[in-house]
Amino acid sequence: MRKKSLTLLSDGYLFRKENTIYFENARGKKPLAIEGIYDIYIYGKVSISSQALHYLAQKGIAVHFFNHYGYYDGSFYPRESLHSGYLVVNQVEHYLDKNKRLELAKLFVIGGIKNMEWNLLKFKNKTKFKNYIEELNNCNKITEVMNVEGRVRAEYYNLWDETLPDGFKIIKRTRKPPKNEMNALISFLNSRLYPAIITELYNTQLTPTVSYLHEPHERRFSLALDLSEIFKPMIADRLANRLVKQGIIQKKHFREELNGVLLNEDGMKLVLEHLNREMDKTVQHPKLKKNVSKRRLIRLEAYKLVKHLVGQKKYEPLVAWF
Amino acid sequence: MGEEYLEKELLIKGIEINYLYVCKTKLWYFVRGITMEQESDFVDLGKFLHEKSYFGEEKEIQIGSIKIDFIKKSDIIEVHEVKRGKQMEKAHIMQALYYIYYLNNLGIKAKAILHYPKLKEIKEIELKESDKEEINRAIREIEHIKSLKEPPEPIYQKICKNCAYYELCFI
Numbered sequence: 001m002r003k004k005s006l007t008l009l010s011d012g013y014l015f016r017k018e019n020t021i022y023f024e025n026a027r028g029k030k031p032l033a034i035e036g037i038y039d040i041y042i043y044g045k046v047s048i049s050s051q052a053l054h055y056l057a058q059k060g061i062a063v064h065f066f067n068h069y070g071y072y073d074g075s076f077y078p079r080e081s082l083h084s085g086y087l088v089v090n091q092v093e094h095y096l097d098k099n100k101r102l103e104l105a106k107l108f109v110i111g112g113i114k115n116m117e118w119n120l121l122k123f124k125n126k127t128k129f130k131n132y133i134e135e136l137n138n139c140n141k142i143t144e145v146m147n148v149e150g151r152v153r154a155e156y157y158n159l160w161d162e163t164l165p166d167g168f169k170i171i172k173r174t175r176k177p178p179k180n181e182m183n184a185l186i187s188f189l190n191s192r193l194y195p196a197i198i199t200e201l202y203n204t205q206l207t208p209t210v211s212y213l214h215e216p217h218e219r220r221f222s223l224a225l226d227l228s229e230i231f232k233p234m235i236a237d238r239l240a241n242r243l244v245k246q247g248i249i250q251k252k253h254f255r256e257e258l259n260g261v262l263l264n265e266d267g268m269k270l271v272l273e274h275l276n277r278e279m280d281k282t283v284q285h286p287k288l289k290k291n292v293s294k295r296r297l298i299r300l301e302a303y304k305l306v307k308h309l310v311g312q313k314k315y316e317p318l319v320a321w322f
Numbered sequence: 323m324g325e326e327y328l329e330k331e332l333l334i335k336g337i338e339i340n341y342l343y344v345c346k347t348k349l350w351y352f353v354r355g356i357t358m359e360q361e362s363d364f365v366d367l368g369k370f371l372h373e374k375s376y377f378g379e380e381k382e383i384q385i386g387s388i389k390i391d392f393i394k395k396s397d398i399i400e401v402h403e404v405k406r407g408k409q410m411e412k413a414h415i416m417q418a419l420y421y422i423y424y425l426n427n428l429g430i431k432a433k434a435i436l437h438y439p440k441l442k443e444i445k446e447i448e449l450k451e452s453d454k455e456e457i458n459r460a461i462r463e464i465e466h467i468k469s470l471k472e473p474p475e476p477i478y479q480k481i482c483k484n485c486a487y488y489e490l491c492f493i
Contacts (some may be wrong), residue, residue, distance in 0.1 A: 060360070084355030205356050288492055303490045306356065311472040 003038035005196070005279065006296075007272050008046055015049040021056070039060055039199040041192065043070065043268060062202050064195035068179075069258070070268050072191045075198060084205035091210045095317025100146070104212035104308070104315065105226075105287040106136055109149045112229035114287075116156045118320050120235050123163040123241065129155075145213065149229070156233075160241070167251060168244040182244065184254060184261045188268065189236035190228070192275060197224040197231065200298040206306065227301055233235025234320050235294060239278050243271065283322045333453050336388045338464050339420040339457075343413035348487050349464065350473040358486035368406045375439045391392060399425060399432040406440060409481060415447060416460065422449040423457050 008014070012025030013217040021032045025044075034055070040063040048063075056063060057078035101130040113129050113136075120127055132152045139145045153173070161169045170182045178184040198221050201208040211222035213229065243249040253267030263271060282291040285300075292300065301318055308315035341349040351357070372391060382399045385392045394469040399447070403413050418434035425432040426449065434447040467474065476482070476491035485491075 009485045029393075082357065083359065084357075086354040127481050203360070205493060288489060300489060306490065307493070310354070310356070312475075 003036055004239075004275060005032070005038050005041060006032065007041045007043065009043045009269055009272065013043040013047045013049075014052050016055045019055075021052055024152070026318055034061075039064065039196075041195070041272075042066065043272070060202070062195075062199050064198070067189065069262050070188050070191060072195055075195055077198070077202060080203045083204070085319060086200055087205045087306065087309060088125040088207050091207055094108045094309055095210055095212060095216065102140070102142065102211050105142055105145050106139065107315055107317050108213045108226045109136060109145055109152075111319065112149065112233060113152050114317070114319040116152065116237075119237055119241070120156065120159055122238070123160060125159050125163065126166035126235065127159055133144070137320055142215075149213075160237075164241070165244060174260070177258045177262065181254050181262050182240070184263055185186075185240045185243065185249065186236065187262050187273070188271060189240055189275065190232055192272070193231055193236050194228055196279065196295065197227050200302055203299065204302045204306065206302055221301075227298065227305075229300060230301065230317050234236060234297075234318070235275075235278065239271075239275060243274060248274065286321065328399050333387055334420075334461055334464055335419045336420055337399060338412070339460055340413045340417040342460055342464055342467070343416050343486070344410055344481070345425075345476070345479075346467055346474045347476040347486070347491055348485065350467055351487065351490070353468050356490075358490060363464055368404075371406055371439055372404050375437070385428075386424070388421055391419060399430055401410060401425070401432055401434040402437060403434065404439065406438075408441065408443075415445075416457070418447045419449055420460070422447070422477045423454065428433045 063076040208221035214222040
């Protein structure tokens with residue numbers, strides 16, 4: 001059985017009765033097949049029984065919580081069951097060694113840049129960021145790498161804007177709160193993508209707090225932030241682009257609040273439906289010679305990192321071929 | 323023999339002997355805690371088979387570094403291992419031989435029985451003098467693989483596609 005991510009948008013109660021998890025809301029009580037659940041994303045006001053959490057922990061299912069505005073609050077991250085002290089030591093060693101850390105940090109940024117280039121090409125713009133990649137190769141500090149990344153991203157948003165419909169231009173990237181519709185959409189998608197990466201890391205022996213581009217002391221699962229450099233353009237930006245250009249997401253799907261703009265309930269629902277579908281979409285993998293879902297691509301990226309850390313194969317960031 | 327090897331042998335797990343004959347890359351990752359079994363439907367099936375067969379037996383007997391599916395006592399000790407299919411028969415046999423060898427070293431006489439409940443087959447195994455040399459070789463090779471700084475390059479075989487490590491190896 002293919003396991004799926006479960007999204008709970010409505011208010012209700014999640015509980016366990018014998019070996020079944022039920023979700024009960026205004027429309028009634030629904031049993032959920034635990035073996036078919038990959039991870040859970042909760043947007044509604046949901047009460048959870050501790051028995052349900054025990055059961056989810058036993059099955060290694062992470063639960064991610066989002067607040068009223070659709071922003072990520074935190075995760076119920078079950079006790080780790082996959083341990084490799086050896087890998088932890090290697091992960092830390094690659095952080096402590098300045099050159100090894102820089103190499104990885106640059107590779108994440110290069111992956112992000114190449115995926116942005118590929119997006120632009122899909123949006124009918126042939127700009128290449130080759131000069132930035134050259135500049136990146138000469139960076140000696142993480143802050144310099146971050147700086148290049150920031151400048152590429154600003155230019156990327158400008159170029160993307162040229163193709164976006166009126167009323168949905170980014171103009172300037174703003175967060176917390178986003179100042180316009182496109183910013184709200186991008187932020188919402190990124191907030192959903194980050195815990196999806198956390199789920200994948202949970203299913204590997206990688207330690208999610210030891211990272212390379214981002215500082216490990218950010219009190220977050222910063223390795224997920226490193227990987228999101230690659231997947232934000234590949235998954236979130238592309239979906240955002242499609243949703244507005246195809247008129248699936250419209251002005252009526254937003255509300256003004258907190259001196260900013262946010263998706264409203266209908267908007268969130270639509271976006272999440274499309275995102276779930278997007279994550280389950282498969283592409284033929286040229287190396288593995290089999291179909292893999294977009295979500296699985298995140299896991300594969302984690303495996304590539306494992307191979308780099310144990311010295312089997314140098315990490316090469318994923319660049320979309322689809 | 324035995325005496326001078328005893329301490330070393332006690333550290334090797336049966337599954338490691340098994341993996342040596344299945345795949346060296348898998349063995350290297352496995353001994354470093356980088357396991358993929360949670361990803362494998364076949365491993366789930368194996369666990370299920372193990373749980374649902376042979377009721378009434380005490381299961382998963384840990385003796386030193388080996389963990390035996392279940393044990394029976396006739397004139398000598400019988401070590402029983404439950405397996406799903408026969409693709410890796412050589413690995414199963416070596417694992418079973420190692421269990422006998424291990425118990426012999428503790429001064430316990432034993433034979434082994436491999437169960438293939440899905441195929442409704444069993445296979446009896448006894449340790450012959452000639453097997454001992456192969457087991458010693460296997461132990462030395464496992465120690466060598468464990469000591470390697472980098473994992474052995476995976477070599478593609480037909481069985482790889484069904485292996486839980488497939489993606490890790492070939493991505």
